[in-house]
Amino acid sequence: MSSARQRNGRATRRAARFVLGREHRCHRKARTEYIKIEKTKAIADAQALLRLAILVSDRSFVPTPRALGPQSPEEAMRVGGQAAAIVIAGSAVATILFFGSFKDSNAQSNARYLPQYAADGQLLLPKDFHEWVYVGSPLTPNALNGGQANFPEFHNVYIEPGSYAIYKKTGEFPEGTIFFKELQLTLPQENADGSRTEASGRGYFPGKWNGADVTVKDSKRFADTNGWGYFNFNHHEPKASMAKVKSKDECAYCHIANAKKDEVWTQFYPLLDNKDAR
Structure with a gap:
């Protein structure tokens, strides 16, 4: 053995x-x-x-x-x-x-989150927008706009990630693109211009959320406004759960006249405006 x-x-x-x-x-x-x-x-x-x-x-x-x-x-x-x-x-x-x-x-x-609508055509408040791609924060302080800016005060803008991935490749915003602009107040002012002083210096510092605006690209649905629909989910909290599309003279006209690319304010968003970033 x-x-x-x-x-x-x-x-x-x-x-x-x-x-x-x-x-x-x-x-x-x-x-x-x-x-x-x-x-x-x-x-x-x-x-x-x-x-x-x-x-x-x-x-x-x-x-x-x-x-x-x-x-x-x-x-x-x-x-x-x-x-x-x-x-x-x-x-x-x-x-x-x-x-x-x-x-x-x-x-x-890379799966896209596409716009969702109620039966009456209202846009439902997009979900998880804080997880989207952040593109910029223009600032229009109330104190510098007669005490009440049209969009008070920080405009924290996000683009839906799947749409951004396509934009990076093509340089064009695809159908179904969603921009989410969350408004945010500054901390209480200490000076006449609305600024205050913090450890980093004098300036404007983010405070409470203050509602949101949403823009959606759909060439057929929003043909009268150059293919984009504009929605206001309140300029205060809480945000509305759904919103009706705005008329052309409320929002679209300003975008058509002043926005740099395809009715989008890419001039304020280096991530979208800078070809090297894409």
Whole structure:
């Protein structure tokens, strides 16, 4: 019995040396010998590999000479080849799963949030806009606008991420693009111009939220306003849950006359205006 185990041990070591030689040296003699073995045992190898793959998929299974059952040097070499094949195949499967997950992750991250409307045509307040791409914050302090700016006071502007991804590639805002402008008051003024002094110096500092405006691109739905719809979700808190589209003389006319690109104030948003940033 001891002699048989020794022979099996020697056979297993020879198989290991053979596999390593095939893997690392790949000299002609090793390839020729391997091909001979594979040709004579092709069907058995395929069946054994399938069984081994099923076993290896069970984390509780650890391949051993006894589990694989080598009974001769030839069998040991065949099992060694199978084990190497399983390692290679396992690596390939792991690679495929990784890149498949990466691809799915990218697809998910680039999935677009499109405008949602109520039955009467009102736009529903977009969700999770704070997670969108931030493009800029123009500032119109009340104190510098007769005590009541049209859009008080910080205009924190976000673009829907999927639309931004397309814009980066094409330089054009796709249909369904949403811009979310959240208004935010400054902290209470200490000076006549509305400014105050904080640790960083004198200026204007963000305070409470103050409502929102939303712009949507839809060339068919908003054909009368150059393809963009404008919505006011209150200029105070809380924000409205839905809003009606504004008439052309309320919002669109100003964008048409003054906005730099496709009715969008890209002149205030370097991320959208700077070609190098895209």
